[in-house]
Amino acid sequence: MITEDKKEEKSLNFIEEIINADLQSGKYTQIITRFPPEPNGYLHIGHATSIHLNFGLTKKFPGYTNLRFDDTNPVTEDTEYVENIKNDIRWLGFQWENENYASDYFDTLYGYAIRLINEGLAYVDDSTSEEIATLKGTPTEPGKDSPYRNRSVEENLALFEQMKSGAFPDGSRTLRAKIDMAHINMLMRDPILYRIKHAHHHRTGNKWCIYPMYDFAHGQSDAIETVTHSICTLEFAPHRELYDWLIEKLGIYPSHQYEFARRNLNYTVTSKRKLLQLVQEGHVSGWDDPRMPTISGMRRRGYTAFAIRDFCDRIGVAKRENMVDVGLLEFCVREDLNKIALRRMVVLDPLKVVITNFPEGVTEMCHSENNPEDISTGNREIPFTREIFIEKEDFMEVPSKKYFRLAPGKMVRLKGAYIIQCDDFVKDENGEITEVRCTYIENSKSGQDTTGINVKGTLHWVSAQHALEVEVRLYDRLFSVEDPSSEEGDFKDYLNPDSLHVITGYAEPALLEAQEGEAFQFLRKGYFAKDPDSTVEKLVFNRTSTLRDNWAKAGN
Numbered sequence: 001m002i003t004e005d006k007k008e009e010k011s012l013n014f015i016e017e018i019i020n021a022d023l024q025s026g027k028y029t030q031i032i033t034r035f036p037p038e039p040n041g042y043l044h045i046g047h048a049t050s051i052h053l054n055f056g057l058t059k060k061f062p063g064y065t066n067l068r069f070d071d072t073n074p075v076t077e078d079t080e081y082v083e084n085i086k087n088d089i090r091w092l093g094f095q096w097e098n099e100n101y102a103s104d105y106f107d108t109l110y111g112y113a114i115r116l117i118n119e120g121l122a123y124v125d126d127s128t129s130e131e132i133a134t135l136k137g138t139p140t141e142p143g144k145d146s147p148y149r150n151r152s153v154e155e156n157l158a159l160f161e162q163m164k165s166g167a168f169p170d171g172s173r174t175l176r177a178k179i180d181m182a183h184i185n186m187l188m189r190d191p192i193l194y195r196i197k198h199a200h201h202h203r204t205g206n207k208w209c210i211y212p213m214y215d216f217a218h219g220q221s222d223a224i225e226t227v228t229h230s231i232c233t234l235e236f237a238p239h240r241e242l243y244d245w246l247i248e249k250l251g252i253y254p255s256h257q258y259e260f261a262r263r264n265l266n267y268t269v270t271s272k273r274k275l276l277q278l279v280q281e282g283h284v285s286g287w288d289d290p291r292m293p294t295i296s297g298m299r300r301r302g303y304t305a306f307a308i309r310d311f312c313d314r315i316g317v318a319k320r321e322n323m324v325d326v327g328l329l330e331f332c333v334r335e336d337l338n339k340i341a342l343r344r345m346v347v348l349d350p351l352k353v354v355i356t357n358f359p360e361g362v363t364e365m366c367h368s369e370n371n372p373e374d375i376s377t378g379n380r381e382i383p384f385t386r387e388i389f390i391e392k393e394d395f396m397e398v399p400s401k402k403y404f405r406l407a408p409g410k411m412v413r414l415k416g417a418y419i420i421q422c423d424d425f426v427k428d429e430n431g432e433i434t435e436v437r438c439t440y441i442e443n444s445k446s447g448q449d450t451t452g453i454n455v456k457g458t459l460h461w462v463s464a465q466h467a468l469e470v471e472v473r474l475y476d477r478l479f480s481v482e483d484p485s486s487e488e489g490d491f492k493d494y495l496n497p498d499s500l501h502v503i504t505g506y507a508e509p510a511l512l513e514a515q516e517g518e519a520f521q522f523l524r525k526g527y528f529a530k531d532p533d534s535t536v537e538k539l540v541f542n543r544t545s546t547l548r549d550n551w552a553k554a555g556n
Contacts, residue, residue, distance in 0.1 A: 031063035064097035142182035222255035302529025302544030368416030
């Protein structure tokens, strides 16, 4: 018989199992995790999974999560990125306990480096980066000692002080750990701890011209913050040995690193370097372009924080990397938006319909529900007049057998309004249909219909007199292949040329009240969100998603 406790235990992922065991054994009374982004770009969907994991653990177990910026490379980092990262985390629904920066610990880290030198565990190396790489060996051949490896403690201390004071140019010297040049793990072959960079830092200014490498800053920062479970992606597994070595040799708090598998998303790239290329070369409008996999881009497109968290829950935590179908993320978005999005009618490819038996100059108010999934949202008024717009695709001169929309002699219902019947249509000199003439059936108004007429088709529409012109941006996937990074040639060769179409739509007046980022379902067309580019004179809406997975239907 499985107890409730056992059921709960079985549902834990492997990291939760480790934490649960640590707490039950008394090793910790609370856990401390951290999310440590480098402020050199905007966060993307891959970061969202890490945020969800780290903050989610300290929601599930006693403890808290720190936000720590890994700001050890002044050349690529910027305050803009810091602020955006904080906004993204808050928007996702999480709040950190402490806001820390690796740069907060520069003095402490420098002191740690001095300690290693004094104990004969670090030395200043004059070798160039090319010389260091050559001497490092290969996975099957041991490396060779640097000619500077056996400098005295006194000489290393003096040189390291000169490095700190700015006596040497960039790249001329490094501080390296003295471990083992024949070690099977190549990262343990005297790794670089400090390098020289004469660059202005976004927080410390020009105080420093030497900066710690990731491997020297990361574990030590964890130890300073008494992080119990330092969680990173699988590519950092080879770094764990150095992480542990430095903590042991320095005799500091024994933080421990755990790795989980990165989840790669198809039809996109999440390399910050590649995303920066897309921005700098103008392939997208910016980091927050709605086609980008950045959290800012997804928010602007209309994705909800709940949907992203739901996606992270569904893909779970694993020990082996795999490719996740972006269709799952889109499914999560549709599921959430269907529940919360207000319904509105917007015609994207208009065809004028004249209702010949409706009086000219008269406006009648019709009513329709704001969201049938949530009756608390109530109904809205929609103006109905003699001339309306419908979609061109909703009229067919010679209909097929199973065509239930408007055609000569056929009837349809206008959503929230009347049943109409097509009597005639007008063509221009090119044979294009420019106008459809109909009559409305009296006493057939929605909610008050006494005619007993049943029609199979219901169309969305807008009053031509009251229609708002709106800019509609139809977004699709940014790349046309599943894994653009693995294809031959430049990954940008696989950009989807149809990832954005901008058109003018005609909307019912209720959209005037739309708030920035507010979710709407344009009936029969998809989910949309108001874009920040909107002005009083021109409303702009981004398509968040179609109503169903049209991509899969198209055979991609």
